[in-house]
Amino acid sequence: DTGVSQDPRHKITKRGQNVTFRCDPISEHNRLYWYRQTLGQGPEFLTYFQNEAQLEKSRLLSDRFSAERPKGSFSTLEIQRTEQGDSAMYLCASSLIGGDRYEQYFGPGTRLTVT
Amino acid sequence: GESVGLHLPTLSVQEGDNSIINCAYSNSASDYFIWYKQESGKGPQFIIDIRSNMDKRQGQRVTVLLNKTVKHLSLQIAATQPGDSAVYFCAETSPYSGAGSYQLTFGKGTKLSVIP
Numbered sequence: 001d002t003g004v005s006q007d008p009r010h011k012i013t014k015r016g017q018n019v020t021f022r023c024d025p026i027s028e029h030n031r032l033y034w035y036r037q038t039l040g041q042g043p044e045f046l047t048y049f050q051n052e053a054q055l056e057k058s059r060l061l062s063d064r065f066s067a068e069r070p071k072g073s074f075s076t077l078e079i080q081r082t083e084q085g086d087s088a089m090y091l092c093a094s095s096l097i098g099g100d101r102y103e104q105y106f107g108p109g110t111r112l113t114v115t
Numbered sequence: 116g117e118s119v120g121l122h123l124p125t126l127s128v129q130e131g132d133n134s135i136i137n138c139a140y141s142n143s144a145s146d147y148f149i150w151y152k153q154e155s156g157k158g159p160q161f162i163i164d165i166r167s168n169m170d171k172r173q174g175q176r177v178t179v180l181l182n183k184t185v186k187h188l189s190l191q192i193a194a195t196q197p198g199d200s201a202v203y204f205c206a207e208t209s210p211y212s213g214a215g216s217y218q219l220t221f222g223k224g225t226k227l228s229v230i231p
Contacts, residue, residue: 002160033218042204042221043159056216091158095217101166102147102208102217106158 002026004107006092012113013082020078021110025094032075033104034067036060037089043106046090049075050097082114127228134192136225138205141186145207149219150179150190154201162190162203192227200229 003026013019025032030051035043046065048056051072061067064082069075079086089111093104128134140148146167151159165172165179165188172179178191188205203226206219 002158004158006158031217033216035219040223042206042224043219044221045218048216048218050216056218058218093158093219101164103149103161103164104219105161106151108156109158111156 002105002107004092004094004105006090006107006110008110009108010111010113012115014115015084016081018078018080019082019112020076021090021092021112023075023077023092023107025073025075025092026096026105027073029094029096029105030072031095031097031104032069033093033095034075034077035091035093035106037091037109038087043091046077079112082112084114087112087114124223125226125228127230128195129230130197131194134190134195134199134227136190136192136203136205136227138188138190138222139186140188140205140207142207142209142220143186144209146209147207147217148179148181148188149206149208150177150188151204151206151221152199152201153204153224159204195227195229197229197231200227202226 005024032049034046037043049069064080089109091109093106095104149164150162153159163174176193202224204224206221208217
């Protein structure tokens with residue numbers, strides 16, 4: 001257990017529905033990342049928060065995706081009008097700014113299946 | 116574009132033997148590297164990291180070697196155990212990754228299978 005939690009662990013939804021995932025990072029970490037991982041591939045960066053500010057978005061993050069971190073603690077990732085291509089593992093990671101190490105600690109992920 | 120890749124997709128080793136997992140990277144600006152272990156259905160687990168000003172770093176039963184000349188990274192696992200069976204990813208980042216976000220770029224992964 002890394003200290004990063006995600007909820008739910010699994011989500012099955014029908015195409016066209018909206019889904020929301022939650023991530024609770026390690027409490028003292030001010031950086032929070034979302035990644036997407038498809039089967040057999042490494043995680044791909046989606047977006048990044050420093051405290052409550054969303055500072056970076058990947059081109060993978062279409063207009064249907066939105067992420068928030070309202071108080072600089074937990075974060076949510078919402079996908080609107082889900083498509084089958086959205087089926088993947090959504091991973092959250094957190095890290096602490098400062099020093100010369102940038103290790104990110106990952107949560108267990110939310111497995112999304114769009115039918 | 117810049118990428119991180121792995122030489123071997125699968126690796127089978129006998130329990131008790133040493134394992135070596137290799138990784139090539141192409142981004143010369145990369146200055147920080149991490150090895151992660153991912154078990155089925157779980158998130159990546161941090162194993163060990165190394166900065167570009169080092170060429171070797173040791174942890175408990177693991178050693179990471181960095182050769183900047185040929186842009187090569189390796190993970191050595193000593194006395195491999197059945198619990199080491201997993202997919203291993205190398206990841207890289209730099210101050211220029213995503214305008215200072217230090218986002219990680221992962222390779223595809225190597226599946227390590229330990230034969231009892």
